[in-house]
Amino acid sequence: MMELPRPKSGQPIAELSTPLPIIDEDRLAANIARVQTYMDSHGLAFRPHIKTHKIPAIAAEQVKAGARGINCQKITEAEVFADHGFEDLLITFNILGSEKHKRLVALNTRISGLKVVADSEATVRGLSCAFSQTRPLTVLVECDTGGGRCGVQSPEEAIALAETIAAAPGLTFGGIVTYPKADTEEAVEAFFAATLAGLAARGIPCPIVSNGGTPSLFSAHKVTSATEHRAGTYVYNDRAMARSGHCRLDDCAMHILATVVSRPTADRVILDAGSKALTSDLLGFSDYGMIIEYPDAVISGLSEEHGTVDLSKVEGRRPEIGEKVRIIPNHTCVVSNLFDVMTFHRDGVVTRVEEVAARGLVW
């Protein structure tokens, strides 16, 4: 497999070939510290989601700052992080199928703190058949508190599924989990509190109560039942997080370096960053990222290798062919999934290049 040439430590980022995502070390460190300080001040355990960076060295920095463990979405991601010494791993995905069960059994033998979620009897039955009492798997119940994705629909269903897990051979009930809509702390708290009351009444201990999400992260303390919070995007931040009020644009650690390759008309330039560099995620925006040097320019369309930029609202100087610009992406996590390595810099000088070790691991 051919790889792009890797930038070298000490290189000025202005010299690097584009398109290329880069991470500002100081912003990264500040993002990690700011969120950990908040969690510590509220007595909440913190479990960063590795989906945003997919890099063991960054997860190590998060744990060093005080994070309890990490959150993965897939078994293969968890395997990568287990290879790098992480023990407390929560996989927030319903795992089905014999090949995946086999890998999960092997992973559960290698590390001490593996946990997964389930939101149905079908998932629980499958896991129970694969695991044994000598090395049981810890399973948490995923709750849909309004996010509208996976999860049981009510505290009653959550309690019933917890009872099923607690009674299932080879499994241990580990707690409850949600990935909520932003700004719905009251609904989450109501769901969690009712579930916890029901579990207590049945004498079922619930060690972990896990809330999640970056957009309203700094309201996490309002969910007083929660024992931990999970978040991924906060580590790099992006345009969508700035819009939600979680951070400022200046807290966005990831920029995508791009070059103007064409200026066919006075009002249009073409960048060499297309959907293979930015992805086509809109997340409610009508354009594909913000150009820092030209905030009034609009990235109006993407094809795979081209970004089409509308300059009609740009007053004064306009970008020229060959000029490099920096883009704040709408969504940072998906950009990480496109590149084999990530380049880090401080004050515009490359500090290190890390392998995106869990890139593309969708199983």
Next chain:
Amino acid sequence: MMELPRPKSGQPIAELSTPLPIIDEDRLAANIARVQTYMDSHGLAFRPHIKTHKIPAIAAEQVKAGARGINCQKITEAEVFADHGFEDLLITFNILGSEKHKRLVALNTRISGLKVVADSEATVRGLSCAFSQTRPLTVLVECDTGGGRCGVQSPEEAIALAETIAAAPGLTFGGIVTYPKADTEEAVEAFFAATLAGLAARGIPCPIVSNGGTPSLFSAHKVTSATEHRAGTYVYNDRAMARSGHCRLDDCAMHILATVVSRPTADRVILDAGSKALTSDLLGFSDYGMIIEYPDAVISGLSEEHGTVDLSKVEGRRPEIGEKVRIIPNHTCVVSNLFDVMTFHRDGVVTRVEEVAARGLVW
């Protein structure tokens, strides 16, 4: 770098872990043959764009069927295909910057038929400085015939830039190129004819006149000035190509295998195929792909590992947890860029697994 486990030849696709894109060998072969037969019958040279598959073995099948050469978008892609013996390579991108110029010079020394495009004097000047008369680079003029991306804006500009290239040390003028909007053959022909007349009047030979695109590919013969046509998507086809009338849904060679992992409500199931398997490309659709087994189901939302499916319009049987489905993606090229290998099958049995050798090569 950890990789997903690779399927093995002879395995039934029903056994494979999901999410996973798969290619139907018979449909692939039929797509290649159908388009080549059309080109042959109209005396048009055919230059497949490798962006759709990024796999040398598939390009070899296209060339074996009769294609003249291949089309790449980036230098690093061209390097991969040069490594596999391809000589007639057109890179349809403005190449800028000293690192890329250096690689391009090296590539031009290795293979005999390298060609690039330019749409500005700035691009031409840069190339001219990098190349020498002993091994000149062939440069074609990119024309914007209505596509609204790169390209000179008029036949007059095309003629002027061709003159600049013809006079530039280290460069040879190679022809004209466009990537048009679908169904605009008259506009393309008018642009090409006026440019060719002007070039002829100035005594500048124009060996290649290259039109492109899959959506209205079977109208390519209407552009009578063209000597060749370029197309990528036709090789796999996708939902957008079926909508444009280029093919039937049954000609889509790529399906994404996915598993139902959750059914939180009667009207909602969650698939394990999210934007890391399907991408968030909409291409004018309001949903993220078509489920073959449940054509009335709507993939209404994607997060990275989850596909949310609205079943409210599905009558009769509904998908169950653990059930596998096949999805026709909106856009096939971008799916290829997400996976390190591609799995091929005939009648549901794996025939081969090919490395997606040019995946992620954005430079």
